[in-house]
Amino acid sequence: MLKKLVLPLAAAAILGLTGSATASATAPPAPQPSAGPLEPGPFHHRLDQLVGTWKAVKYNYILSGDGTPIVSRDITVRTSWIAKTSGRFLQERTDGTLGGKKYFRLGVLGFSTIDRRYEWTTFDSVTPTAMTYRGPALSHVTPVLSIPGEFTDPGVLGPEYVGRTIPMRTVITLGAHPRFDLYFTPPGQRERLVDHVVYLRRTA
Known part of the structure; x- marks a missing residue:
């Protein structure tokens, strides 16, 4: 009689520890980690087309x-992803000549997952100030990025504009041959194109 009781009790103990086969089959799957607002997403990956070393015309x-x-x-x-930002920001380094003088520009381009906008800041050998742009909030990925900003003119538009705030806008067109277009809107005037760069080909 004792032997008959021991076997059912042992079986019950095992089921209590491991669960029945039926319960295991119907249990919901364990939750999987998902990309949060701090992680790079499709808006970042869209910028992969800019990565590489390019020959360009300005x-x-x-x-x-x-x-x-x-x-x-x-x-x-x-152009390359900044590894220590975990793929959140691109760094661009441009070298060459402009008007017979050496030209250099350093740019950082990223997407704010909190504000849902592209952000672009450049430092160059022509203007003595950072050029900072903040785009509009976006709901979907797009091949054309229009990113507005403003800067204090050091005189590039002429002596009459020194110290004045100038609205500006960078338009980045992604694709096989990316383009960067920079526009200024001087006070009382229409927006006008001031700089145009075409990426011709990637180099080894």
């Missing part, structure tokens, strides 16, 4: 003073 419509473009055909652009 057209500047402002430095000549008469609207005639100054063309630079020796521009090299190196």
